Structures are given as structure tokens and as C-alpha cells.
């Protein structure tokens with residue numbers, strides 16, 4: 001008989017109690033033992049929930065105090081050299097220091113977890129002396145067993161993925177690093193086996209990306225050594241987010257189970273299983289319930305899929321599970337009270353996905369009739385959404401089809417636009433600017449809360465926002481910035497804000513997901529056709545511009561980012577959704593221009609994260625993503641300067657596409673990866689305006705002038721000084737007031753020094 005499982009459960013809690021505990025601890029409002037107690041309570045609640053729902057194999061060690069990749073690194077004593085660490089259990093202060101930076105040391109780089117909006121802390125191997133500091137999976141297993149009687153399934157990030165996601169070593173050192181790490185993994189697994197653990201889930205998501213022959217060899221040697229060290233342990237080699245490359249090598253590995261994604265890797269994995277079969281001595285972890293989407297599954301379709309799979313793998317060798325960890329979806333639909341019934345009826349978050357998994361397993365164990373009622377209910381819920389008027393707006397569909405039939409372009413090419421814009425704007429060498437947001441202080445959030453509750457009128461709230469703009473326009477002038485912003489005080493989140501004003505979106509009340517550390521996002525749901533209804537940003541931008549002679553940049557979130565940071569409908573393609581968004585946002589760009597705003601930034605930080613994991617799908621995605629950006633921005637006059645901004649990922653492999661977006665200026669995150677992006681510009685030419693972020697905004701640490709000067713000097717060795725801008729890495733909404741002002745003052749000072757140094761050499 002099939003069993004049920006999930007690959008991981010959200011950490012944050014239905015009311016974000018995890019986030020609140022972390023932030024209270026950091027703020028000194030919880031002492032360490034209270035903090036541990038609160039987190040334990042949250043962890044146990046999550047395990048209890050899975051047990052009560054009837055999940056057979058419940059994951060443990062998926063919980064984290066910040067991030068599971070950081071946990072793996074610290075479990076092996078891998079701590080960046082710049083922190084003082086002399087071995088042993090990594091204390092919480094150091095753990096959070098690595099993640100968030102300290103007064104004396106910068107934080108580790110943070111980057112996207114594959115193609116999701118979750119960010120992990122990149123382990124730095126350089127100079128590390130790996131040694132086991134504590135067996136975290138074992139501790140988690142013991143806790144679940146002793147306190148709840150749960151026979152947990154420890155989850156561990158596998159060695160190949162861990163190495164591939166780390167930095168600080170040369171490719172030629174991969175084998176020697178593997179040799180150092182393998183005995184540690186073996187020791188962890190031995191202790192688990194000794195404890196009587198039955199199943200261990202070893203995550204190797206890297207296997208869905210292009211894997212070299214060398215890596216396949218490494219994979220074999222890793223799992224051979226595990227098999228000979230702990231033959232009694234059932235290892236589920238788990239993959240997710242796409243279909244595996246090298247199916248036949250993977251299923252030949254000496255492990256008990258192979259976990260495959262039959263949602264996001266459906267066609268590849270299913271055809272591999274169909275063509276090559278599945279080994280008779282192994283268990284198939286069938287990821288049939290979407291771990292990162294929010295829609296109810298069609299149980300009928302899932303049963304048909306499972307029927308096909310059980311034709312190849314007998315039920316007793318099948319585990320019905322989520323396609324990936326449920327970390328990427330909100331906790332429960334149950335508390336949502338404000339959604340349209342046809343929408344709410346079609347949603348499934350983490351807890352509802354547990355129900356779906358249990359239902360499908362029940363159908364396998366007791367026959368389809370045992371879930372007959374649910375089968376009918378699910379189909380009727382999905383039908384109701386399909387028929388919603390919001391999904392069937394012919395006017396929008398026709399306009400978007402007409403506009404997207406042509407390839408959008410500005411009137412003049414950049415080289416000519418650049419000259420016209422130089423004459424118009426008369427900016428100094430190395431213009432300084434910021435990315436858009438200024439600190440969202442407690443006062444700002446409180447004001448918004450009061451307004452949302454109806455305790456503040458629209459007028460009072462608008463007045464409050466204007467006061468914030470006043471303060472920051474003055475401050476920006478006083479600090480000496482050249483291109484100002486209004487500060488985005490009216491915005492909760494850069495996606496949610498726009499979604500709330502466009503047609504076709506819905507918003508949950510509690511649908512939070514972890515983005516990085518304690519920071520969460522509440523992705524909007526694009527469930528209908530998207531349309532512009534009224535100007536969204538003109539009032540605040542115009543107001544800020546009225547308060548200064550210096551240019552104020554208008555600030556929008558781009559179509560691809562809005563799409564990638566929302567949960568989207570699945571009845572039309574992502575490309576179609578992107579064009580609908582682009583058409584709506586173009587109307588906002590035009591409204592800003594009409595209101596006299598001559599610099600407009602269209603942020604696209606999430607372009608990279610939407611890049612398909614399979615190389616063969618990437619060019620097509622980039623082609624329509626670039627087209628959507630150009631649809632948004634290309635109808636403006638030549639003198640109007642279009643900016644864009646990107647952060648949070650590696651961009652070196654997509655510089656050509658970034659250039660094809662044809663933005664007059666891009667500001668791009670560089671500093672947290674310690675300038676690695678600059679190296680890419682040594683290899684690629686980039687001939688549009690560019691500001692490389694000169695300081696990391698994720699850390700409360702105020703960067704020194706010399707640090708920024710050296711970033712600037714390094715960048716100017718490879719970039720055209722005439723096209724170079726100076727700015728922070730990203731928006732400043734998460735920072736405090738004083739550190740922001742001090743950091744910007746230092747940035748302006750570093751710019752002054754650079755201008756002095758370079759003014760003679762630049763014509």
C-alpha cells in the first residue's frame with residue numbers, strides 16, 4: 001500500500017509566529033532560552049499538525065532558525081574566515097552574524113534558491129576546516145520521537161547540492177572538498193542509522209540542472225560510500241523543481257528511494273519512467289501535489305497519473321508526496337475571510353495540500369470510492385473558478401493580442417538617446433541615486449495599519465505620506481544625492497502595492513511565505529485578466545517632484561517581477577500573463593510621463609529567478625521577458641530616461657538579455673557577492689548606463705567610505721565612466737533611519753573622491 005509524505009513544511013506559522021519570535025530575539029525582547037522554547041513550540045505544532053492530518057512519513061530537520069543551507073554549513077563548522085570561530089557548536093550570535101552581518105564583518109551572500117523567491121545563505125568554504133559541530137537531523141528526529149511519538153524522516157541537503165551551492169573554492173578543488181565533507185556526512189548518517197532511523201530524505205535538487213559527467217561520477221561515489229557505510233538506512237534521494245537530467249544514472253544509484261517531481265518536471269520525469277521503467281528494488285517518491293503552487297489539485301487527474309505510475313511501480317513501493325517542500329506556499333486557506341468564493345474554493349495552501357496527499361493515499365489504500373465525495377467537490381470547485389467573469393475579459397485579451405503582435409522599440413537607439421538625455425538632465429559625472437524605498441519605520445507601518453482599519457481617513461493617511469516624502473526629499477538634497485526618489489512609503493510591498501490597484505488580482509489576509517530570514521512576502525494571486533484601472537503612482541511622485549529642483553525618478557515594479565512574485569493562474573501561459581501586465585504598466589509609465597516625470601524606474605529584480613532551470617527553455621523565456629519589459633517602457637519620448645533595477649541573483653549569464661531590455665540606466669546589486677559581477681563585465685561589454693551597487697543594504701552595518709571607493713575603482717576599471725552611476729545595492733525599506741542616512745553620506749563622500757580622482761581622465 002502506498003504511503004504519504006511531504007518534503008518539508010513552512011516554518012513561519014499561520015500567524016507568522018516564527019518571524020515574530022526571531023525579530024523579538026534580535027531586538028533583545030526575548031532571551032535565548034525563551035527564544036528556544038518558542039521555536040520548539042512552533043516546531044512541535046507543525047509536526048503535530050502533519051501527524052493529525054495523517055501523513056505517514058513526516059519530515060524533521062526541515063525546520064530552521066533562519067535557513068537550511070546555513071544550517072548545513074554550520075553543522076559542518078563552515079564559517080566564513082572573517083568571523084572569529086574556533087570550532088565547536090556555532091553559537092546563535094555567530095549563526096545570525098553570518099546571516100545578517102555584524103558590526104565588524106559583512107554578512108554572507110544571499111541568493112535565490114533555484115527558481116523560487118526563497119533566498120539561502122551561500123556557504124563560504126574558503127579557509128574552512130569542516131568538522132561536525134552537532135548532528136542536527138538526529139536531534140530533530142529524537143525530539144519528534146520522544147515528545148510526539150513520531151517516527152520522523154530527517155531531511156538533509158545532499159553533498160553534491162551543498163557543494164554546488166557553495167562558493168570559495170576552485171572547480172579543481174571540488175573532489176578534495178568532497179573528500180573532506182563525505183566522512184562528515186557518513187558520520188551523520190551512521191548516527192542516524194544507529195538510532196534506528198528508518199527513512200532519511202537527502203535532497204539533491206542540483207540534479208534537475210545540467211549535470212556534468214564529472215558530477216555524475218561524484219554522485220556515484222557519494223552514494224556508493226553511503227550505501228557501504230549505512231546499508232541498513234533507507235535513503236530517499238530527493239529531487240525537485242524540474243525533471244532530472246541523467247535519469248538512468250540516478251535510478252541506478254544504491255539508494256532505497258528516488259523522489260521525483262511530477263508537477264514541475266512532469267513531462268520529463270514521466271517520459272523517463274515510461275521509457276526506462278523504474279527499478280524493482282526501489283521506492284518511488286511520487287511528487288504529485290504541487291508544493292509551490294496554490295491551486296487545488298484536480299484529484300481526478302492526479303489519480304490518473306498515479307494509476308499510470310502504479311502500472312510501473314507497485315503501490316507498496318510508492319510514496320505519494322508533495323513535489324517539493326511546502327516552504328514556498330502559505331500555511332492555510334482556512335483563515336481567509338475576504339476572498340471571492342469561487343477563488344477561495346479553488347485554493348490549497350500547505351495544510352490543504354496535506355489533505356490532498358492523504359486523500360490520494362486513501363484512494364490507493366481503500367479504493368477511489370472512498371474519496372468519491374471529495375472527487376466531485378474538487379472538480380466542481382475548479383469549474384467554478386474557470387467560469388469566473390474575471391478570467392474571461394475579451395476586451396483585455398484582444399488589446400493585448402494586438403499590442404504583443406509587434407516587437408516594441410524606443411524611437412532612437414541608446415547611443416543617440418544618451419546624448420539627448422545628457423543635454424536635458426545635465427547630471428554630474430557618476431550621478432548618485434538610490435533604488436527607491438527608504439526605511440519603512442514602525443511609524444509608517446502603524447499609519448498604514450490605522451488607515452487600513454479605517455481609523456485614519458484617506459486624507460489623513462495621504463497627508464502622513466506627504467510628510468514622509470517631505471522629510472526624505474530634504475534629506476536627499478542635504479546628503480547631496482543627484483537623482484531623488486519619493487521613498488515608497490505608501491507601499492507595503494513592491495508587488496502587493498501594484499496588484500491591489502490592478503484588475504485581475506486577489507489578496508489573502510494571511511498568505512505569507514518566507515522570502516529570506518525573517519522577512520516574509522504575501523504574494524498576490526493573479527487569478528483573472530490583468531488590467532490598468534487608474535494611475536497608481538502619479539500622485540506621490542508628482543508631489544515629491546514639486547518639492548525639489550532635482551529630478552525625481554518615478555518608481556514601478558516591472559511585469560516579470562510582478563508575475564514571478566505572485567501566484568499565477570494556470571489556464572493561460574506565463575507569457576500571456578506577462579503581456580497583460582506589460583500593457584497595464586505601460587499605461588502607468590505614460591501617465592507618469594504626462595505628469596512631467598522624466599525619469600522612470602521599472603524594477604525587474606525577479607527576471608533571473610523566473611529563468612527556467614532547463615537550458616533548452618531559457619532562451620524562449622528571456623525573449624518574451626525582455627519583450628514584456630520593452631512593451632512597458634518603449635512608448636516614452638527620447639528624453640525620458642528609463643531606469644531598471646535588479647538584485648538578489650547572479651546575472652553574469654544573462655547580461656545580453658539585460659542589455660536587450662534597452663533601459664537607459666540599470667542599477668544592479670553587486671556588493672554582497674563582493675564584486676563578483678564586476679568580473680562579468682570584464683568578459684562582456686555593457687554599453688548602457690549602469691550603477692553597480694556599492695554597498696549591501698541587507699546588513700545594519702554602515703559601510704566605510706574606503707570600502708565603497710574600492711568598489712567604485714574596481715568597477716571603473718571595466719565600465720565606461722560616462723555611463724557609470726553610484727547607488728546602493730537595493731532599496732532601503734528594511735533599514736533603520738540613522739544607518740541609512742550615515743551610509744548614504746558615506747556613499748556621496750566616496751562619489752566625491754571618485755569624481756576628484758577621475759574628472760581629469762574623463763572627457
Ligand SMILES: CN1c2c(nc(N)[nH]c2=O)NC[C@@H]1CNc1ccc(C(=O)N[C@@H](CCC(=O)N[C@@H](CCC(=O)N[C@@H](CCC(=O)O)C(=O)O)C(=O)O)C(=O)O)cc1
Pocket residue numbers: 117440445446448449491492493494495496515516518519520521522523565605648734
Ligand atoms: C525585494 N524583495 C522582494 C521579494 N518579493 C516580494 N514580493 N517583494 C519584495 O520586495 N523577493 C526578493 C526580495 C526579498 N526582500 C524582501 C525585503 C523585505 C521584505 C519585508 O520587509 N517583508 C515584511 C512584510 C512587508 C509588508 O507587507 N508589510 C506590511 C505589514 C504587514 C504586517 O506585518 N502587518 C502586521 C501589522 C502591522 C505592524 O504592526 O507592523 C501584521 O499583519 O501583523 C506593511 O508594510 O504594511 C516583513 O515584515 O517580513 C520582504 C522581502
Ligand SMILES: N[C@@H](CCS)C(=O)O
Pocket residue numbers: 435436437494555603605645647730731732733
Ligand atoms: N524599488 C524597490 C526595489 C527593490 S528590489 C525598492 O527600492 O525597495
Ligand SMILES: [Zn+2]
Pocket residue numbers: 435605645646647648729730731
Ligand atoms: Zn532590489
